[in-house]
Amino acid sequence: MNPVRRGQWQTAAEIVRLMSRRPAITRTAVARELRLSTSSATEVTSKLRELKLLSETPAPIQGRGRPTTVLHAHPEGPLALALDLRQSEWRSVVVGLDGSFMSHDDRRHRTRRPEVVLGDLRDAVQQTQEQYGHRLRAVSLAVPGTLRDNRLLQASVSEWAELDLDNITADTGLALLTGNDATLGGVAEARSGAAVGAGTALHLIIEAGIGGTLIVGGAPVQGASGAAGEFGHTPFGDRTRLCPCGAHGCWNLEVDGRALAHHLQEPEPDDPHLYAMEILRRTDLAATKAVARVVAAIAAGVAGLVNAHDPDVVTLGGLAVPLRAAAVRVFDDTYMAGIMTFRRNTAPPVLAAVHRADGSLRGAAALALDHLTTEVAIATWAAEDKSVATVG
Structure with a gap:
């Protein structure tokens, strides 16, 4: 499927990306930041509501001026699963398009044998997909080691070396995004922390x-x-x-x-x-x-x-x-x-760091949201609903 011509969904993607990076942003702030007219912002957000990519609630009234709305993830919109692999445990969270955490799970490793650890992560992905169906669009994984092309080359746990991480999403059709845990912790600090x-x-x-x-x-x-x-x-x-x-x-x-x-x-x-x-x-x-x-x-x-x-x-x-x-x-x-x-x-x-306890997990969530808010990802989601016209 070729769901998008270049630039066709640019404004829609920019609005959704702003929502993901600036939780509780208002439609007025979006229009100002993207230099959109009030009517254009209203039109595009209306289409995005129809596409189940965002929802709007009235913003608190602050002084004079026209009322506006706050943008949130749609309750039936796309989701990502963020995973944080650690020496003694792994953590997971389901993330909405506005960066909200919908569920959170922490589990200790039964053993550090890589085949068991990766098998547990694969089970978590499959269970999440069974729960959310087509809404789950991507999996993002933070790992404590050196990565290249979704391969863990070496890690702080000696048994975890030369591992093919693609097995975690095998047979699910989901995109797997991987990042070093420290790198993703830095992303979290740059997005919403001390940096x-x-x-x-x-x-x-x-x-x-x-x-x-x-x-x-x-x-x-x-x-x-x-x-x-x-x-x-x-x-x-x-x-x-x-x-x-x-x-x-x-x-x-x-x-x-x-x-x-x-x-x-x-x-x-x-x-x-x-x-x-x-x-x-x-x-x-x-x-x-x-x-x-x-x-x-x-x-x-x-x-x-x-x-x-x-x-x-x-x-x-x-x-x-x-x-x-x-x-x-x-x-x-x-x-x-x-x-x-x-x-x-x-x-x-x-x-x-502000996000000391969950920086890697928040960074993995940010990596997933960057993927879900591209023009191609937005257009692919929209293509599943043929009744909604293109938004520019």
């Missing part, structure tokens, strides 16, 4: 290792093959130590629960996140010193990336937030000492 309005933002998250993304103009820098943002594999660490990735001296080895165990001469933890939280609750001198060493390693690396990328703001997620809070002075002193002299008066602020 809103920043032209260039650096986002870093620590779980098992450290990852992140550089956001420029609201979009993550993907690199030549889509694998950019592997900041944990920069050589900011001890060059005598071999990282599971195959490189020596990776920053990853200095910044998480594994690093704390190394400094404390304890066995490497099975779950670096839980182990780090346990160490942070300790008050003995050995734990305090180990935390300070890890925080200094984090801050020094952040300074190096600031010197390299010149961001407006740095946002931190995951374990980076409680680790920094446990040794604020160490972080601040090390960060400023690593900043080039000419930058120090205007060094970018380092802020805690």
Whole structure:
């Protein structure tokens, strides 16, 4: 099926995209932002209602002027399933076109064997499709590892390597969109978190290792093959130590629960996140010193990336937030000492991420909504209702 000529659905797609990125936006604000006349905005939103792509409710009256409406996702409109795969659990949420979360589910892994984990995700996709039918249009997945063409090349969990993620949506006809969890966390901060309005933002998250993304103009820098943002594999660490990735001296080895165990001469933890939280609750001198060493390693690396990328703001997620809070002075002193002299008066602020608990999931939802609000996606949905005329 060829449902769209180029530009045929441009205005409709722009309106739906604005609704997805700006929850509770009014029709008046849409017309102003897209430079549409009042009559054009009214006409197009009316057609979009007929297409079950949006609904409208009266906006609260604020001062003088004509009444307007607030745009929402239509209760029978397109949906996406966002999934967030983590070391010990996976989470899912059904997302409406206005970014609203319709349902939310958290489940711990029965085992970390990849075939079981991917099988559980596939079951979740099939169950969601059975529940919502044709309304489910795409699946978006955040994963803790390096991706290329829907293949997980390597991950913080050693068993999860060289995995074909397309199996998750096999036989469903649904588009599968994948992204690194740290990258998608950065997208969430740029869209609705601590980096809103920043032209260039650096986002870093620590779980098992450290990852992140550089956001420029609201979009993550993907690199030549889509694998950019592997900041944990920069050589900011001890060059005598071999990282599971195959490189020596990776920053990853200095910044998480594994690093704390190394400094404390304890066995490497099975779950670096839980182990780090346990160490942070300790008050003995050995734990305090180990935390300070890890925080200094984090801050020094952040300074190096600031010197390299010149961001407006740095946002931190995951374990980076409680680790920094446990040794604020160490972080601040090390960060400023690593900043080039000419930058120090205007060094970018380092802020805690707003979406610390669900940043990757919100980023996966944003990735799905970007897909569902393209001209082709809007036209494909509209083609299922032949009675509705084209909107321009």
